[in-house]
Amino acid sequence: MTVRVLTVRENLLGANDERARMNRELLNRHGILMLNVMASPGAGKTSLILTTIAGLKERARIAVIEGDIASSVDADKASALGVPAIQINTGGGCHLDANMVAKALDHLALDGPLDEIDLLFVENVGNLVCTAEFALGEHRKVVVLSVPEGDDKPYKYPVMFAEADVVVISKCDVLPYFDFDVKSFSEAVCGINPKVRIFPLSCKTGEGMDPWFTWLGEETESRPAEIPAETPR
Amino acid sequence: MHEQPIVESLMSVALEKAAAANASKILGIYLVNGELSGANSENIEFYFDFLSQGTIAEQASIFFIQPPTEVRCRNCSTVFSPVNLNLTCPSCQERKIEIISGRELFVESIEVE
Numbered sequence: 001m002t003v004r005v006l007t008v009r010e011n012l013l014g015a016n017d018e019r020a021r022m023n024r025e026l027l028n029r030h031g032i033l034m035l036n037v038m039a040s041p042g043a044g045k046t047s048l049i050l051t052t053i054a055g056l057k058e059r060a061r062i063a064v065i066e067g068d069i070a071s072s073v074d075a076d077k078a079s080a081l082g083v084p085a086i087q088i089n090t091g092g093g094c095h096l097d098a099n100m101v102a103k104a105l106d107h108l109a110l111d112g113p114l115d116e117i118d119l120l121f122v123e124n125v126g127n128l129v130c131t132a133e134f135a136l137g138e139h140r141k142v143v144v145l146s147v148p149e150g151d152d153k154p155y156k157y158p159v160m161f162a163e164a165d166v167v168v169i170s171k172c173d174v175l176p177y178f179d180f181d182v183k184s185f186s187e188a189v190c191g192i193n194p195k196v197r198i199f200p201l202s203c204k205t206g207e208g209m210d211p212w213f214t215w216l217g218e219e220t221e222s223r224p225a226e227i228p229a230e231t232p233r
Numbered sequence: 234m235h236e237q238p239i240v241e242s243l244m245s246v247a248l249e250k251a252a253a254a255n256a257s258k259i260l261g262i263y264l265v266n267g268e269l270s271g272a273n274s275e276n277i278e279f280y281f282d283f284l285s286q287g288t289i290a291e292q293a294s295i296f297f298i299q300p301p302t303e304v305r306c307r308n309c310s311t312v313f314s315p316v317n318l319n320l321t322c323p324s325c326q327e328r329k330i331e332i333i334s335g336r337e338l339f340v341e342s343i344e345v346e
Contacts, residue, residue: 003345005342008339014237158318162332192320192326193268
């Protein structure tokens with residue numbers, strides 16, 4: 001048999017990107033703004049989402065998709081606040097992908113009309129590496145970095161910080177006890193990503209929550225359908 | 234862990250292309266994998282050995298092509314290849330950069346018979 005070389009030139013995340021585009025279209029049709037919340041385990045993703053639900057519940061109709069390797073601990077906490085919450089267990093997988101989110105959106109639609117949701121948080125699996133590579137169809141990527149993790153993380157995980165639309169510095173109430181320099185951290189993030197918005201805050205004390213709520217309120221009121229589709233990498 | 238879905242995608246891309254060309258065997262897969270793609274080449278091979286069993290790709294070798302990692306300094310526009318992800322610009326010492334290349338992850342070509 002003759003040996004032949006076939007040109008392929010196909011992106012390995014192409015199928016995921018296509019599914020993410022379809023998720024985005026569905027969200028746009030229903031006027032839902034979806035945020036992909038990414039961070040290391042324990043950075044405070046769940047606390048941020050729960051505090052935001054409590055603070056914004058009167059202004060926006062919120063729902064949550066929780067991604068975890070196992071358990072429904074986080075979805076249970078969100079349900080207890082009276083918002084629709086769907087748990088995805090990845091069964092060991094270290095990130096969510098667009099297909100998992102598509103299924104979760106189907107489940108969410110069974111809970112009630114999607115038109116009655118304004119703001120959808122997707123809490124990704126705790127991981128600062130590969131969650132950045134898998135588009136879910138989100139309108140905004142939110143990266144949470146907690147004070148105890150250290151201010152050098154943008155240099156160690158440049159792709160994650162380059163992808164972020166928003167960076168939340170969480171647990172700012174413990175700043176006096178750590179050598180975390182908010183200014184040098186912010187400069188590092190802006191160096192990689194000049195368009196990023198940074199919100200230093202503490203869910204515990206409520207400090208810094210208001211600017212975050214204001215931003216979210218404005219984003220939710222802006223029409224998600226007008227946000228341009230995913231730009232190819 | 235995260236290479237498994239990537240290898241599943243690699244398999245489906247390669248098998249589809251081979252089937253469309255009526256190939257009976259895939260001998261080689263040329264995979265462009267940038268340093269910043271988040272996919273580890275050894276793990277890709279590990280999953281590939283397992284997932285390709287019983288397919289026309291089971292004897293294929295994967296040839297990894299690593300494009301240079303390049304970033305552009307946002308301060309002085311110098312393009313440089315960071316060593317060990319050191320993002321300090323060699324010309325002006327600023328650490329304000331834009332990633333130009335290094336995130337690629339795609340199948341360039343396959344060799345079939």
